[in-house]
Amino acid sequence: MxxxxxxxxxxxxxxxxxxxxxxxxxxxxxxxxxxxxxxxxxxxxxxxxxxxxxxxxxxxxxxxxxxxxxxxxxxxxxxxxxxxxxxxxxxxxxxxxxxxxxxxxxxxxxxxxxxxxxxxxxxxxxxxxxxxxxxxxxxxxxxxxxxxxxxxxxxxxxxxxxxxxEPPAGDEPEGWMGVDLGIVNLATDADGQAHCGKAVRAVRRRNVRLRAKLQAKGTKSAKRLLKKRRCKEARFARDVNHVISKHLVGKAKDTGRGIALEDLQGIRDRLTVSKAQRADLHSWSFDQLRRFVTYKAILAGVPVRLVDPRNTSRTCPEPECGHIDKRNRSTRDDFRCIRCGFAGPADHIAATNIGRRAAVMRPDAA
Incomplete structure (x- = not known):
């Protein structure tokens, strides 16, 4: 057998x-x-x-x-x-x-x-x-x-x-480090550390302008340069995702925690954004980052759980409050609970809520 x-x-x-x-x-x-x-x-x-x-x-x-x-x-x-x-x-x-x-x-x-x-x-x-x-x-x-x-x-x-x-299973993790994935901040963990996506967006927008310029020019040298640069942006994004995923897995392993990630399957179909933000949304390699985190975590013996991302950035993390309201997140970066007044960075709040959801989930039978 x-x-x-x-x-x-x-x-x-x-x-x-x-x-x-x-x-x-x-x-x-x-x-x-x-x-x-x-x-x-x-x-x-x-x-x-x-x-x-x-x-x-x-x-x-x-x-x-x-x-x-x-x-x-x-x-x-x-x-x-x-x-x-x-x-x-x-x-x-x-x-x-x-x-x-x-x-x-x-x-x-x-x-x-x-x-x-x-x-x-x-x-x-x-x-x-x-x-x-x-x-x-x-x-x-x-x-x-x-x-x-x-x-x-x-x-x-x-x-x-x-x-x-897979390494032999160890003891249950001492807790769960929630990770919020995004476009402005590619990843923010429950400890408040954010991996900014500003450099990635700058590279992508520069490449878009350069490609348009070279395509409009249409000369042989322009076509050679387009061919030479065709995979450069993908390699850059892949390297960034490798660095972020390695850091997250290493941090979780050193602190004895598991990693909780948002289940973002089908997010492009669910979200509606303005035309100016469309390119950022559809070139965002969140799935690649999640896959990198998952396989690196398995190799390191760190458990991973996927949680429902709904309202994670609109829920007050205070145990005695827990109020959910769209108005809690008045701007993209800021969170302030309209009931108890608790305030903080919105991505950090979301990562905290993701970690808490993983802690109360039943482990998969598999």
Whole structure:
């Protein structure tokens, strides 16, 4: 009987170091697989079906002979096309010639922890791994399922999902550190420490202006600069979220507390904001920050609970009061209870209420 995995799944980008000949073989394979996926997507769109078995029967042999693919590569190309078409059946999917392609254990294997054997159109090649990530931090860390070969900025990466076992459960936390997530302050904890989002918003707005300027210019040099900067903002936001999540988890672990977060699923559909604030709301990576906090907390043995965020910033935190009223928060930054007069920073009040809600919640049965 197979054991049940209890831990966290972490996506790692393993950097590969192919030789020039190997890099050319990998690129040729990626182009062939994506061209095959485009042809399979055309078949799926014409027959109005996202069923993998049906599409495979219609185009399997054509893909193998037209693009020189192995059997498993042709099947994975069909799966990629059907998966994309299933997400949006209103249009035919189109894949970039160097888009990521999937590899499963039949056509990719690991040679220890510093090399892979990967199938190309010219046969298998052994490619060294430069960066192994969390995979090397413990013999119990295992790669799960298939991997994606990614070509980015002239470099090759292997995106893999790694099983990292959860540390043994300790004692119940001594309390819960509530964390309020927001746009002005990306995160504010129940101790009153705020991580300001001013720098992130400034970078985003500068990038918006720069992109508009370069797109309007339309010269070759402008297009080169746009291509060079296309992922810079995402990397910056990701780094900020990593720093904040690491700080929150470290603080909770040092003080023996769990972390209470707002359950913000569907917030973009629930909130209505002015046109000027729309860009900030829809570029706000709160879900990424929450995911970073969650998996870092699991690895550190810190429990996490999600609570209902409704009225957390409108509820008086005084135990003998607890009055809820929209007028308690007269401005975005300030809270003042209209019944008892208790006042303080609104984000700090919300984080305090989030922590208290987690303390009275029943733990999940799972």
């Amino acid at each position: 197979s054991s049940i995995f209890t831990g966290v799944l972490v996506t790692e980008m393993l950097k590969l170091a192919p030789s020039p000949e190997q890099a050319a073989a990998l690129l040729a394979t990626m182009r062939a697989c994506n061209a095959a996926a485009n042809q399979a997507a055309n078949v799926a769109f014409q027959h109005r079906t996202a069923n993998k078995i049906t599409v495979q029967k219609l185009c399997y042999y054509d893909l193998r002979y037209a693009f020189g693919l192995s059997a498993q590569m042709a099947i994975l190309a069909v799966h990629k096309a059907c998966g994309a078409y299933k997400r949006d059946k209103a249009k035919q999917p189109v894949f970039r010639d160097t888009g990521a392609i999937a590899y499963d254990p039949r056509i990719l294997s690991f040679k220890g922890r510093d090399a892979i054997s990967i199938l190309t159109l010219d046969g298998r090649i052994i490619v060294p791994i430069v960066y192994q990530g969390r995979w090397t931090q413990g013999p119990e860390n295992r790669i799960r399922g298939q991997a994606d070969l990614v070509h980015r900025d002239g470099m090759f990466f292997l995106a893999v999902v790694i099983e990292v076992p």
